Amino acid sequence: MNAPLPPDCLNSPWQLARRAERMNPSVIREILKVTERPGIISFAGGLPSSKTFPVAEFEAACAQVLKDDPAGALQYAASEGYAPLRQMVAEQLRTKAAAAGHTWEVDPAQVLITTGSQQGLDLVAKVLVDAGSKILVESPTYLGAVSAFIPMEPDVVSVASDDQGVDISDLRTKAAGARFLYVLPNFQNPTGNTMSEARRAALSTVAAELNLPLIEDNPYGDLWFDTPPPAPLTARNPDGCIYLGSFSKVLAPGLRLGFLVAPKAVYPKLLEAKQAADLHSPGFNQRMIAQVMQGGFLDRHVPKIRALYKAQRDAMLEALAQHFGPMPAQADAAMLDSRLTWNCPAGGMFLWARLPQGQRAVDLLPIAVEQGVAFVPGAPFYADHGDERTLRLSFVTPSVEEIHRGVAALARAMQEQAGV
Amino acid sequence: MNAPLPPDCLNSPWQLARRAERMNPSVIREILKVTERPGIISFAGGLPSSKTFPVAEFEAACAQVLKDDPAGALQYAASEGYAPLRQMVAEQLRTKAAAAGHTWEVDPAQVLITTGSQQGLDLVAKVLVDAGSKILVESPTYLGAVSAFIPMEPDVVSVASDDQGVDISDLRTKAAGARFLYVLPNFQNPTGNTMSEARRAALSTVAAELNLPLIEDNPYGDLWFDTPPPAPLTARNPDGCIYLGSFSKVLAPGLRLGFLVAPKAVYPKLLEAKQAADLHSPGFNQRMIAQVMQGGFLDRHVPKIRALYKAQRDAMLEALAQHFGPMPAQADAAMLDSRLTWNCPAGGMFLWARLPQGQRAVDLLPIAVEQGVAFVPGAPFYADHGDERTLRLSFVTPSVEEIHRGVAALARAMQEQAGV
Numbered sequence: 001m002n003a004p005l006p007p008d009c010l011n012s013p014w015q016l017a018r019r020a021e022r023m024n025p026s027v028i029r030e031i032l033k034v035t036e037r038p039g040i041i042s043f044a045g046g047l048p049s050s051k052t053f054p055v056a057e058f059e060a061a062c063a064q065v066l067k068d069d070p071a072g073a074l075q076y077a078a079s080e081g082y083a084p085l086r087q088m089v090a091e092q093l094r095t096k097a098a099a100a101g102h103t104w105e106v107d108p109a110q111v112l113i114t115t116g117s118q119q120g121l122d123l124v125a126k127v128l129v130d131a132g133s134k135i136l137v138e139s140p141t142y143l144g145a146v147s148a149f150i151p152m153e154p155d156v157v158s159v160a161s162d163d164q165g166v167d168i169s170d171l172r173t174k175a176a177g178a179r180f181l182y183v184l185p186n187f188q189n190p191t192g193n194t195m196s197e198a199r200r201a202a203l204s205t206v207a208a209e210l211n212l213p214l215i216e217d218n219p220y221g222d223l224w225f226d227t228p229p230p231a232p233l234t235a236r237n238p239d240g241c242i243y244l245g246s247f248s249k250v251l252a253p254g255l256r257l258g259f260l261v262a263p264k265a266v267y268p269k270l271l272e273a274k275q276a277a278d279l280h281s282p283g284f285n286q287r288m289i290a291q292v293m294q295g296g297f298l299d300r301h302v303p304k305i306r307a308l309y310k311a312q313r314d315a316m317l318e319a320l321a322q323h324f325g326p327m328p329a330q331a332d333a334a335m336l337d338s339r340l341t342w343n344c345p346a347g348g349m350f351l352w353a354r355l356p357q358g359q360r361a362v363d364l365l366p367i368a369v370e371q372g373v374a375f376v377p378g379a380p381f382y383a384d385h386g387d388e389r390t391l392r393l394s395f396v397t398p399s400v401e402e403i404h405r406g407v408a409a410l411a412r413a414m415q416e417q418a419g420v
Numbered sequence: 421m422n423a424p425l426p427p428d429c430l431n432s433p434w435q436l437a438r439r440a441e442r443m444n445p446s447v448i449r450e451i452l453k454v455t456e457r458p459g460i461i462s463f464a465g466g467l468p469s470s471k472t473f474p475v476a477e478f479e480a481a482c483a484q485v486l487k488d489d490p491a492g493a494l495q496y497a498a499s500e501g502y503a504p505l506r507q508m509v510a511e512q513l514r515t516k517a518a519a520a521g522h523t524w525e526v527d528p529a530q531v532l533i534t535t536g537s538q539q540g541l542d543l544v545a546k547v548l549v550d551a552g553s554k555i556l557v558e559s560p561t562y563l564g565a566v567s568a569f570i571p572m573e574p575d576v577v578s579v580a581s582d583d584q585g586v587d588i589s590d591l592r593t594k595a596a597g598a599r600f601l602y603v604l605p606n607f608q609n610p611t612g613n614t615m616s617e618a619r620r621a622a623l624s625t626v627a628a629e630l631n632l633p634l635i636e637d638n639p640y641g642d643l644w645f646d647t648p649p650p651a652p653l654t655a656r657n658p659d660g661c662i663y664l665g666s667f668s669k670v671l672a673p674g675l676r677l678g679f680l681v682a683p684k685a686v687y688p689k690l691l692e693a694k695q696a697a698d699l700h701s702p703g704f705n706q707r708m709i710a711q712v713m714q715g716g717f718l719d720r721h722v723p724k725i726r727a728l729y730k731a732q733r734d735a736m737l738e739a740l741a742q743h744f745g746p747m748p749a750q751a752d753a754a755m756l757d758s759r760l761t762w763n764c765p766a767g768g769m770f771l772w773a774r775l776p777q778g779q780r781a782v783d784l785l786p787i788a789v790e791q792g793v794a795f796v797p798g799a800p801f802y803a804d805h806g807d808e809r810t811l812r813l814s815f816v817t818p819s820v821e822e823i824h825r826g827v828a829a830l831a832r833a834m835q836e837q838a839g840v
Contacts, residue, residue, distance in 0.1 A: 012659075012685050013627075013631040013632060013633045013660050014548070014633055014683075014685045014686050015548070015599060016547060016548065016686070016689060017546065017547055017548055017549055017550045017553070017572070018550050019546065019550075020546075020547050020548075020689045020693075023547075023689060023692040023693060023696065024692065025688075025692060026695060029695070045496075046496075047495055047496055048495075050490070050491035050494065050495055053490060053491065053494045053495075055486055055490040055494070058486060058490075058494070059482065059483060059486045062479065062482035062483070062486075063479060063482070063483075066475055066478060066479045066482075070470070070473060070475040070478075071470035071473065073674055074470065074473040074475070074478070074672035074673070074674035074675070075467055075468075075470055075473075075672070075673060075674050076465075076466075076467055076668075076673045076674070077674065115535050115676075115698040115701075115702075116698050116699055118696075118697070118698050118699045119697060119698045122696065122697045122698070126437065126439065126440075126571050127436060127437055127440050127443075128434070128435070128436065128437055128440075129437055130437045130438050130439075131551070133437070144696070144699070147692075147695065147696040148696045148697070150696070151546050151693060151696060152437070179435060207433075211433040212433060213433045213434055239432075240433050248496075252494035252495070252704075253494070253495060253496045254493055254494035254495050254496070254497065254702060254703040254704045255494070255702055255704055256535075256698060256699070256700070256701065256702040256703075263434075265432050265434045266434050266436070268445075269436060269440045269443060272443040272444065272445060272567075273440075273443060273571060275446060275449070275567065276443065276538075276542065276564075276567040276568045276570070276571060277538070277539060277542045277568070277697065278535040278536050278538050278539045278542070278676060278698075279536055279538045279564070279676070280676070281535075281676065282535075282674060282675055282676040282702060282705060283674040283676075284672075284674045284675055284705070285702060285704070285705065
């Protein structure tokens with residue numbers, strides 16, 4: 001007797017597109033599901049601290065927007081976005097570039113408001129990627145960007161990267177025919193690394209020389225702790241770059257608003273892709289954010305986020321040093337292989353750590369969850385061969401007290417894994 | 421001396437994807453720009469009347485959502501959507517199908533909240549369309565759907581349609597190998613036509629027989645004037661259909677929220693495409709809408725929209741009869757060719773009209789705008805050869821008084837065009 005086919009497979013009319021085979025549930029998302037057990041201290045998520053959400057200001061803004069122009073806020077609107085918000089974005093980018101010593105004449109007409117900066121990645125892929133197109137990413141890189149690019153069926157190629165940014169000589173060997181290089185220069189997700197001024201200058205020069213477009217993603221750039229990061233790559237060569245920004249980290253992710261700045265050569269096509277994708281981003285939310293931002297609100301608000309996150313980063317560094325010994329100022333490879341190592345991010349939300357030789361982050365995770373702490377293994381963030389000893393630790397969601405308890409739990413888990 | 425190349429063309433690093441060549445500014449959008457002159461009475465746009473937006477309820481909902489769970493409303497959230505809203509959607513669809521005599525057991529787990537129903541079209545195309553895939557549309561059809569499908573490079577094939585819906589025998593000749601048929605059964609955009617019960621029954625049977633998936637788009641279905649339309653196609657064969665719905669026409673477009681209902685064979689891939697496209701639709705807006713919908717609000721609110729739009733449709737029918745003579749109960753082709761003709765939509769926002777032989781809507785438009793009224797020519801709504809005598813008249817945005825003045829202006833324009 002033959003086993004019957006499952007009923008779902010009988011005469012299904014649905015033939016999926018080829019790209020659907022390459023679309024998969026986010027590995028991170030699946031990991032997060034496992035770690036969402038109540039009582040677990042999570043260093044895993046990439047969630048801004050909800051303490052930073054300006055709730056009272058949002059409430060006032062909702063009332064004001066619905067009082068001032070309810071018909072405008074609730075009606076269909078232009079695909080480009082709400083004009084006053086586009087002007088604010090352009091003005092802020094100009095001001096920040098000037099403070100970093102660069103002249104970047106951002107025209108509001110080049111600003112496109114997107115449904116989170118994630119949508120910017122989707123639009124970029126639609127407009128620039130054919131099936132089989134080579135695209136370049138850092139190693140490791142933001143997994144959500146790869147997920148946004150994959151439906152357009154690219155050949156994703158990793159460029160070697162260190163704590164200063166992408167390796168320029170490796171880039172030279174891989175750039176031929178690439179549609180773009182995707183980079184996250186500030187407080188990168190997942191590593192927390194920031195591209196140095198020297199590397200930015202070199203990358204900008206080499207990209208222009210190679211005629212290689214850059215997609216510069218900057219969701220975390222405002223979250224610096226001591227000094228602002230160097231000027232954006234886009235400020236150095238606006239015609240050769242698309243810049244992506246977000247309101248999620250400085251105001252709130254739940255409004256799903258971001259923006260991109262694109263040169264005239266590609267803006268019209270990005271706009272057409274935007275219109276086809278969701279007509280426009282919610283006009284009500286755009287007006288809420290424009291209302292909240294009036295009168296320099298971010299200049300008062302963002303420093304509070306920086307101070308909070310810096311204190312939490314410091315707590316994590318302190319707890320790590322306490323449990324694993326201070327990171328040595330100088331060390332040889334053998335010593336670094338024998339212990340947990342970590343970096344000291346100058347901003348953002350994430351710290352990058354590496355287990356001793358012989359330990360794999362993916363094996364450590366279930367033991368850590370048993371001990372009461374969660375993190376994200378680093379390997380899935382690599383487009384090719386991941387470093388299985390790496391892990392990403394977010395320091396912004398838990399409290400200082402939870403950070404200390406969580407690092408203690410991580411230490412116990414590592415001891416258990418090592419059989420100590 | 422050679423003319424210099426325009427600076428934009430020199431060494432541009434941007435190589436566009438092949439699909440970008442097929443993406444173009446919406447013809448309708450370009451037409452609307454021309455007609456946005458102040459003082460013009462517009463039958464052109466597809467904008468719900470702003471009188472119908474429940475502003476006070478939205479204001480109360482914003483305050484309540486921010487009071488109840490600000491951290492939840494403003495944080496990142498699940499890609500599937502806000503669970504209580506998904507439950508409400510499932511319950512409403514079940515209830516409406518039951519009232520139309522069909523059992524449709526909509527599981528909330530099959531509901532995906534989208535950034536407007538436009539995004540549903542984008543996701544459907546990503547998951548089901550390969551370059552060169554045949555997809556079928558009505559003739560004419562919603563232009564925004566074609567814009568959403570085009571980036572995936574389909575071969576768009578029109579199926580003949582009449583005032584009862586798609587022509588079943590033409591469908592049979594064209595269905596082989598098609599990935600799906602896209603249909604708007606209720607108060608269609610652009611024609612205002614509703615698919616009859618007999619045609620729905622036939623289409624449902626034939627689609628199942630041909631193993632042809634149906635994409636059923638229903639943004640206007642709640643806007644019936646006298647009796648609800650027949651049950652959805654999806655209610656008749658849920659495993660063979662994806663259903664798209666919207667909050668734009670019953671609450672407000674500016675919150676950009678819609679939904680889709682998909683069978684288990686495709687839901688996971690649509691969800692992955694959704695996550696890659698914008699992570700999730702704004703959680704704040706989802707909670708606003710769930711808050712407003714509590715306690716059966718739509719059961720009280722939507723009848724007011726129906727009454728308003730019915731009165732405006734009646735005003736347009738009255739004005740048309742007054743200026744062009746009543747539509748004859750019976751008429752031969754020659755008589756219909758000699759005059760303006762129109763249909764009587766049973767709901768929705770649009771009326772479809774046809775000029776006398778020899779007049780083209782696209783030529784009439786500038787004359788009409790001079791006379792103070794705008795409409796949208798019908799030809800761009802056809803995926804292949806458009807009927808150049810057709811035009812779409814929206815009756816929901818202008819007031820009754822404006823409708824009368826606008827139809828008078830249309831009559832003057834037609835006389836001018838005819839040289840009378």
